[in-house]
Amino acid sequence: xxxxxxxxxxxxxxxxxxxxxxxxxxxxxxxxxxxxxxxxxxxxxxxxxxxxxxxxxxxxxxxxxxxxxxxxxxxxxxxxxxxxxxxxxxxxxxxxxxxxxxxxxxxxxxxxxxxxxxxxxxxxxxxxxxxxxxxxxxxxxxxxxxxxxxxxxxxxxxxxxxxxxxxxxxxxxxxxxxxxxxxxxxxxxxxxxxxxxxxxxxxxxxxxxxxxxxxxxxxxxxxxxxxxxxxxxxxxxxxxxxxxxxxxxxxxxxxxxxxxxxxxxxxxxxxxxxxxxxxxxxxxxxxxxxxxxxxxxxxxxxxxxxxxxxxxxxxxxxxxxxxxxxxxxxxxxxxxxxxxxxxxxxxxxxxxxxxxxxxxxxxxxxxxxxxxxxxxxxxxxxxxxxxxxxxxxxxxxxxxxxxxxxxxxxxxxxxxxxxxxxxxxxxxxxxxxxxxxxxxxxxxxxxxxxxxxxxxxxxxxxxxxxxxxxxxxxxxxxxxxxxxxxxxxxxxxxxxxxxxxxxxxxxxxxxxxxxxxxxxxxxxxxxxxx
Numbered sequence: 001x002x003x004x005x006x007x008x009x010x011x012x013x014x015x016x017x018x019x020x021x022x023x024x025x026x027x028x029x030x031x032x033x034x035x036x037x038x039x040x041x042x043x044x045x046x047x048x049x050x051x052x053x054x055x056x057x058x059x060x061x062x063x064x065x066x067x068x069x070x071x072x073x074x075x076x077x078x079x080x081x082x083x084x085x086x087x088x089x090x091x092x093x094x095x096x097x098x099x100x101x102x103x104x105x106x107x108x109x110x111x112x113x114x115x116x117x118x119x120x121x122x123x124x125x126x127x128x129x130x131x132x133x134x135x136x137x138x139x140x141x142x143x144x145x146x147x148x149x150x151x152x153x154x155x156x157x158x159x160x161x162x163x164x165x166x167x168x169x170x171x172x173x174x175x176x177x178x179x180x181x182x183x184x185x186x187x188x189x190x191x192x193x194x195x196x197x198x199x200x201x202x203x204x205x206x207x208x209x210x211x212x213x214x215x216x217x218x219x220x221x222x223x224x225x226x227x228x229x230x231x232x233x234x235x236x237x238x239x240x241x242x243x244x245x246x247x248x249x250x251x252x253x254x255x256x257x258x259x260x261x262x263x264x265x266x267x268x269x270x271x272x273x274x275x276x277x278x279x280x281x282x283x284x285x286x287x288x289x290x291x292x293x294x295x296x297x298x299x300x301x302x303x304x305x306x307x308x309x310x311x312x313x314x315x316x317x318x319x320x321x322x323x324x325x326x327x328x329x330x331x332x333x334x335x336x337x338x339x340x341x342x343x344x345x346x347x348x349x350x351x352x353x354x355x356x357x358x359x360x361x362x363x364x365x366x367x368x369x370x371x372x373x374x375x376x377x378x379x380x381x382x383x384x385x386x387x388x389x390x391x392x393x394x395x396x397x398x399x400x401x402x403x404x405x406x407x408x409x410x411x412x413x414x415x416x417x418x419x420x421x422x423x424x425x426x427x428x429x430x431x432x433x434x435x436x437x438x439x440x441x442x443x444x445x446x447x448x449x450x451x452x453x454x455x456x457x458x459x460x461x462x463x464x465x466x467x468x469x470x471x472x473x474x475x476x477x478x479x480x481x482x483x484x485x486x487x488x489x490x491x492x493x494x495x496x497x498x499x500x501x502x503x504x505x506x507x508x509x510x511x512x513x514x515x516x517x518x519x520x521x522x523x524x525x526x527x528x529x530x
Contacts, residue, residue, distance in 0.1 A: 009044055009051040012036075019057055023070050026078050030123035034083040035060060037122065072508050075519040083124050084507035084524075086111045097148075097366040098173040101359060102309045104143035104166075106420050108413050108482055112507070113149040116411055116480050116524070124505065129478040130155060133373075134408040135401070137472070139382035139465050142422075144170025146411050147375040152366075156401065159377030160385060162442060164435040165308075165426045170377040172305045174370075177363055181299045186356045189290045189303070196286050197349050202279050205259040206346050212251050213332065213341055220244050221340040230339070241334035248341055252332045261346070263330040271427040275315045275328055283348045284311050288432060306359050308429045310352045314345045315428070374398040381441050383464040387472050402472065409478035410469065415443055416484055417458045418450035450487075459489050463496035466527075470497070479527040490525050499527040 010018065012029050019027035032052070035041045041056040060066045065087050073080050086094070086109060094109040117130045130136060132154035138146035141159030143166065150157035151174050161167050197203055220226075221244075229235045256263070262278040272281060287307055294300040316328040320337045335342035345351075376398065378390045391399035415422065423430065423439045424446075430437055439445065443461035448454045470477065479499065483490060494501050503526035508519070 008054045010054060012050055012052070015052055015054075015057060018054060019061065022058065023061055025070065025073060031082065032057075033123050037083075039088065040065075068510075069508075072519040072521075076508070076521045077506070079506050080521060081124055081505055081507050083122070084112065084115065084505060085510050087510055097362045097369065099143075099145065099148060101173055101362060102143065102169050102305055103312060104169065105425050106413075106415070106422075107143045107145055110145055110149050112482070112524075113146050113411055114153065117149060117153055117155060129480075130408055135405060137387075137407045137410045137469060138412045139410065139469050140412045140414045141170050141377045142166055142413070144173045144377060147377060148173050148366075151370050151373055151375050154371040154373060156373045156398070157375045158387060158391070158402070158407070159375070160380055160382045160387075161377055162379070162381055162438045163422055163426075164379045164438075165429045165433070166422070167377040167379040168301065168433075168435075169305060172302050173366075174375040175298050175302065176370075177298055177302060177367070178296060179360065179364060179367065181296050182302060182360060182363070185294050185296075185299050185303060186306070186360070189287055190353060190356065192290055193283065193287055193349055193352060196283065197347055200279060200282070201259065202261075202347050205255065205261055208258075209252070209255050209332075209343060209346075212255065213248075213343060216244075216248055216251070217340040220247075223340075227339050237336075241336075244341065245332070245334050248332055270431045272431040275317070275325070275428065276311070277316060277330070277344070277346055279346060280314055280316075280348060284314075284432070287348070287352065302359065302363070304433065306352070306355050308426075308432065309355050309359075310348050311428055311432070312426075313351045313355075314348045316344045318342070318344075374401065381438075383461065383468055385468070387469075407469075407473040407477070409473065409480070410466075411480045413482040414462050414465075415445070417444045417487060417489070418446055418448060418454055419444070421446045455487055455489060459492050459496065462489075463493045466493070466497035466499065470499075470529075475529065477529065479525075481525045481527065482522055483525065484520070484522040485525075490523075494525070494527050497527075498530050500530050502526050502528050 012032050015032045016027055016029045019032065033050075035057075036043050036050065036052065040060050041052050043050055043052065045051040061070065069082050069085075073082075089109075089111060094111065096110065099110055115125065117136065119128045119131060121128060133156070135156040135158065136146060136150050137158045137160075139160045141147065141161040144159055147157040147159050147170055159167070159170050161170065226235070230237055265273050265276070265278050265281060267273050272284070276284065284307070291300060291303050291307060294303065315325065316330060317325055318329055318333055318337075319335050319342060329344050332341055332343045334340075374395065374397075376391070376394055378385065378387070378394070380390065388399055388403060391402060421439070422442055422445065423437045429435070439447075443465075444454065444458040448457065466479070481490070491501065505524040505526070506521055507524065508521050
């Protein structure tokens with residue numbers, strides 16, 4: 001007997017026709033099956049007969065995600081594969097466990113890796129490309145997302161990255177730890193740092209400044225009245241904020257002078273000199289010296305990453321400009337992000353404690369998920385590196401496995417042309433740890449731009465990487481490269497690598513690092529031997 005809930009049930013085919021008429025664009029049966037598969041609409045029917053309600057379709061296409069899907073497909077093309085948007089996931093899922101051990105601009109979400117490495121098939125992914133026990137290579141390893149997912153899914157993985165710091169991040173994510181030792185050492189350093197901060201009296205200064213800021217904000221930027229008046233356009237934010245920024249400066253300077261706080265270091269030669277208050281720099285150096293005393297090498301490395309993550313958050317800049325540094329901010333300022341007066345950070349203690357607890361929790365979660373497989377990121381140039389030789393100096397068993405089994409394929413996101421300077425985004429870490437920078441070996445860096453010469457250099461670089469790596473792969477390899485190929489360079493790259501593009505998966509990128517809300521897509525190119 002039909003109930004009100006199941007009235008107006010239609011088949012997948014009829015749903016495709018109805019949705020096409022309703023939205024005014026082509027909606028395929030695969031599009032409808034995606035909505036069913038990912039729980040966007042409820043499935044009815046049994047014994048292989050899938051039915052859905054018209055009302056559910058209408059609700060979806062009138063929802064925010066449904067409207068966005070329609071709008072983006074109109075702008076980017078009907079071949080946009082919305083199944084790869086992963087719009088059903090919360091941020092906590094796309095940054096799960098060790099994936100958020102350290103910020104990294106330009107990384108892809110782990111679910112994209114899972115989609116192509118696991119053994120499922122669907123209306124879009126017709127074949128299984130990798131199975132448990134296979135070896136996958138990421139020649140542009142970045143922050144190590146492919147390695148982490150391989151470890152979770154029972155695959156071996158090799159990463160290669162020209163940046164020593166990137167390799168450190170990736171290896172720290174997949175490394176096996178004595179968690180108890182990490183806890184003991186972080187506790188030791190935290191207690192020492194607290195004493196160091198107490199003796200410097202920076203806490204007294206910070207507490208007084210915070211109190212004065214709270215009083216000022218309650219008076220001139222009250223919550224929620226101030227933001228409401230902004231929305232009603234009763235206040236011109238730019239003019240109002242300038243007036244009250246200046247109004248608080250006298251109070252700020254009085255407190256600075258009272259406690260004798262220095263706002264600039266004596267020298268300005270390095271990133272650490274320029275972007276940190278003298279007392280913050282002193283805390284950084286204090287903690288780093290404590291880390292050097294750690295005997296367990298894996299513990300020392302992961303705590304070094306915690307320090308790096310901490311100092312990234314403590315640069316002398318505004319809350320909104322952590323990714324786009326211009327000039328150091330040494331005074332209180334109006335914060336457009338929070339709609340009130342804010343201050344730069346004068347101590348690393350708060351973030352050190354926060355990231356220490358967060359890191360240990362993430363390591364514990366991942367430790368319960370990891371498989372007994374090999375993963376390692378080699379520091380080197382993927383255009384010329386000898387993978388076997390490098391692995392033999394690190395792990396002979398892993399090297400022997402690669403020689404006998406060979407690499408099944410690649411899953412990687414090469415750098416985009418003229419988008420990011422990969423060493424510069426972690427300049428603070430290179431200064432602190434003393435790693436050698438290899439900026440000149442980056443392929444497609446921001447500083448080379450996006451003009452014709454840069455594009456030709458990019459083509460040469462990526463094709464050389466593929467040509468070098470394929471000697472270590474099985475004959476029937478599968479190569480997946482994630483790229484926003486707005487200059488149509490990858491057909492030429494494939495040809496120069498003696499490969500052919502056999503499939504293209506075009507996906508919407510919904511949550512971009514730059515917080516840009518414009519319609520944006522990238523393509524996962526599937527390459528095989530010619």
